[in-house]
Amino acid sequence: MRKLTWGVWLGTSMLLAACGGSGGSQDSGLEPPPQDPRFVADNAQWREERRERLLQPDGWASLVGLHRLELNAHYVGSGATNGIRLAKGPEKLGLLxxxxxxVWLVPERGVALTLDGEPVKARFELKPDTDQSPSIVGFDEGNGQLSLLQRSGGKALRVKHADAETRTQFGTLEYWPADAGWRIDASFVPHATPRTLEIMDITSQLQALPNPGVVEFERDGARYRLEALEGEEGGLFLVFADRTSGHESYGPGRYLYTDAPDRSGAVVVDFNRAYNPPCAFTDYATCPLPPHENRMDLAVTAGEKRYRRPTP
Structure with missing residues (x-):
């Protein structure tokens, strides 16, 4: 396994990405070998579905605000006199x-709000995203949404709106050509005892997340290990950075889900499905960053490339 002796690299990559800079390309310039048409078509469909999810009226591209709750009471609305000023929405929405x-919300008189899809006029409690039934408050005839986030650093109000410029003026998602060589047979090695891994998000908050084990794989004769987080339906969630981060790919790293490993621990890691976190598209997401163990001395020239926001 290669040692990671270049810890400063990720911070530099993040700075490059934040400033809009890019490093030199690491592509070899050689044409990739022909790929199975079915494999290429499957990846094309996955990419189209990903774009559709991002551009849903309440998708990640619709984020317009992230407001920390610092006082016992905040007036909420788009007007200048509100303690929490919305980028879009009614001038006065209510009192938080x-x-x-x-946390409770008292709706402003005469403002049409919904709670989980049902009209609401009286004071109600906002359930956070950590609750089994988190609350969704709708406004602007359903084009806008408010939800409550609970993190180790406190609470925050997340705001989405279908008319967000990041959604209505969304740019192009770019990818490396689909390459079956980056669909790698790997091994999942569970930790001997249950454990968590402290993950820092892009707002510098730490969160301890379940860390069931590591994924090991080989590439070009070298062996790599990635600490895995819990995914969906028994699968794994990998948050990683690599030698393309801050250059061809998004500086703070990329995400990748796998299916559940089989009984022997065999699992497929398909880097063609590596994608950018929400914070690549909006300033109002709280994205987990790769732990030190997942900064690979490897150029993963597969999956989603760095997103470039359209110029006005």
Whole structure:
């Protein structure tokens, strides 16, 4: 296994990405070998579905605000006199109150709001995203949404709107050509005892997330290990950075889901499905960053490339 002796690299990559700079291309310039048409078509479909998810009216591209709750009461709305000023929405939406770890919203008189799709006029409690039934508050005839986030650093109000410029003026998602050589047979090695891994997000908050084990794979004669987080339906979630980060790919790293490993631990890691976190498209997401263990001395020339926002 290669040692990672270049810890400063990720910080530099993030700075390059934040400033819009890019490093030199690491592509070899050689034409990739012909690929199975079915494999290429399958990846094309996955990419189209990913774009559709991003551009849903309440998708990640619709984020227009992330407001920390610092006081016991905040007026909310797009008007200048509100403590939490919305980028889009009614001038006065309501009064947000918090006490004893709970949060309530008192709707402004005459403003049409919904709670989980049902009209609401009286004071109600906002359930955070950590709750089994988190609350979704709708406004602007359903084009806008408010939700409550609960993190180790406190609470915040997340705001989405279908008319967000990041959605209506969304650019192009670029990818490396689909390459079956980056669909790698790997091994999942569970940790001997249950454990968590502290993950920092892009807002510098730490969160301990379940860390069931590591994924090991080989590439070009070298062996690599990635600490895995819990995914969906028994699968794994990999948050990683590599030698393309900050150059061809997004500086703070990329994400990748796998299916559940089989009984022997065999699992496929398809880097063609590596994709950018939401913070590549909006300034209002709280994206987990790769832990130090997942900064690979390897150029992963597969999956989604760095997103370039359209110039006005």
């Amino acid at each position: 109150q918090q006490s004893g770890g709970r």
